[in-house]
Amino acid sequence: MHTGWSSPSAREVARAVLLPWVLSRFIVIATLGVTREVVRDLSTLTDPIQVGQGLRAWDAAFYADIAGRGYDAVGTDGLRFFPLFPLMARVVAVIPGVDAGLAIVLVANASALALGFVLYRLAWHERHDERFARRAVWLVYLVPPAFVLVMGYAEATLMLLGAITLLALRRQQWWLAAGAGVLAGGCRPVGLLLAVPAFVEAIQHRRAMTSREVTARVFAVGAPLAGCFAYLSWAADRTDDFFAPLRIQEDPTRRGSMRFPVTNITDVYRDFATGDHDTAGLHLLTVVVCIALVVVLARRWPASYTAYAGVALAVGLSARNLDSLERYCLSTLPFVLALADVADTDGRERTLLVLCASGMVAAAVLAFTGSLVP
Numbered sequence: 001m002h003t004g005w006s007s008p009s010a011r012e013v014a015r016a017v018l019l020p021w022v023l024s025r026f027i028v029i030a031t032l033g034v035t036r037e038v039v040r041d042l043s044t045l046t047d048p049i050q051v052g053q054g055l056r057a058w059d060a061a062f063y064a065d066i067a068g069r070g071y072d073a074v075g076t077d078g079l080r081f082f083p084l085f086p087l088m089a090r091v092v093a094v095i096p097g098v099d100a101g102l103a104i105v106l107v108a109n110a111s112a113l114a115l116g117f118v119l120y121r122l123a124w125h126e127r128h129d130e131r132f133a134r135r136a137v138w139l140v141y142l143v144p145p146a147f148v149l150v151m152g153y154a155e156a157t158l159m160l161l162g163a164i165t166l167l168a169l170r171r172q173q174w175w176l177a178a179g180a181g182v183l184a185g186g187c188r189p190v191g192l193l194l195a196v197p198a199f200v201e202a203i204q205h206r207r208a209m210t211s212r213e214v215t216a217r218v219f220a221v222g223a224p225l226a227g228c229f230a231y232l233s234w235a236a237d238r239t240d241d242f243f244a245p246l247r248i249q250e251d252p253t254r255r256g257s258m259r260f261p262v263t264n265i266t267d268v269y270r271d272f273a274t275g276d277h278d279t280a281g282l283h284l285l286t287v288v289v290c291i292a293l294v295v296v297l298a299r300r301w302p303a304s305y306t307a308y309a310g311v312a313l314a315v316g317l318s319a320r321n322l323d324s325l326e327r328y329c330l331s332t333l334p335f336v337l338a339l340a341d342v343a344d345t346d347g348r349e350r351t352l353l354v355l356c357a358s359g360m361v362a363a364a365v366l367a368f369t370g371s372l373v374p
Helices: 010-041 049-056 059-069 076-080 084-092 100-127 130-142 144-149 155-170 174-185 189-202 211-239 244-250 261-274 280-300 303-317 325-330 333-342 346-368
Strands: none
Touching: 010 049, 010 100, 010 130, 010 144, 010 346, 049 059, 049 100, 049 346, 059 076, 059 084, 059 100, 076 211, 076 244, 084 100, 084 155, 100 130, 100 144, 100 155, 100 333, 130 144, 130 333, 130 346, 144 155, 144 325, 144 346, 155 174, 155 189, 155 211, 155 303, 155 325, 155 333, 174 189, 174 211, 189 211, 189 244, 189 303, 211 244, 261 280, 261 303, 280 303, 280 325, 280 333, 303 325, 303 333, 325 333
């Protein structure tokens, strides 16, 4: 085990990342296999389309179509999916024998692997604690919504870029933060929220800044917004509506219209109490846990982490439909770091990891059977 304040070696980091990365993939793929067998053995149950699509179900099906045939394959409705991830998959798909469907899964899992390495470095930078860094990596792979990091989803790529951005910001490597930030803004709509921690970090120690440092910090703050702006500008040529990729999400079958977060929390509680919504209990638990983690961040972590998590949670809770709330929270890495922070004893760590792995199995089963929108 690594000791002292010197940075862990590449071998130590690899050992901390590879086992949970492999294990999480085994869990999700095994869960998919068992779910398929059970569903197909039950002649009274119609096979959900998701169980057949497997790792390419739900949003992954859109990403595969965009990667394979461009946005013409998905129409205006598909503009809500930002381009970086399918573009990366299109590059991978030039490999012989790799089609677009396989490419999105490969890119997602490669991004998830790289995420583990960067997250370990980020956690080490903040605490200089090998056990804490290792625990953060285990949790990012095993928390219940992390099954999407195995599927052809853009979350792993976004989280990788988010981890690079946060680490660069904390090291005051402004141009690296700007590069990762602009890519994050072109990966997912919520990537633009990285401008929040960038702004908080950029205004620190501002009295002694040179004009060159000011420029670098301004670019770091504006980069996530610029990445998002670039895609919205391109999409506007197809729809004559600059905000079309964002407005599409306001459909009631997706995120729905914007609402006051407290109103949404009240509605979730009512749905849970009356049993009107199948996943209301899951969303309510997520809300409680995330609010508690924001409190942990406010008490123990730099202001940039707290601001990022707080804004991300507020945005997530502002949607009329809270489906996918768990995935949005997972993609905001300060929540993972705060969760690792509270599991600071061997007993808490073991208990939390068992609960998380069990929850991931349950969430994957619900998603593959069409009962949970990931």
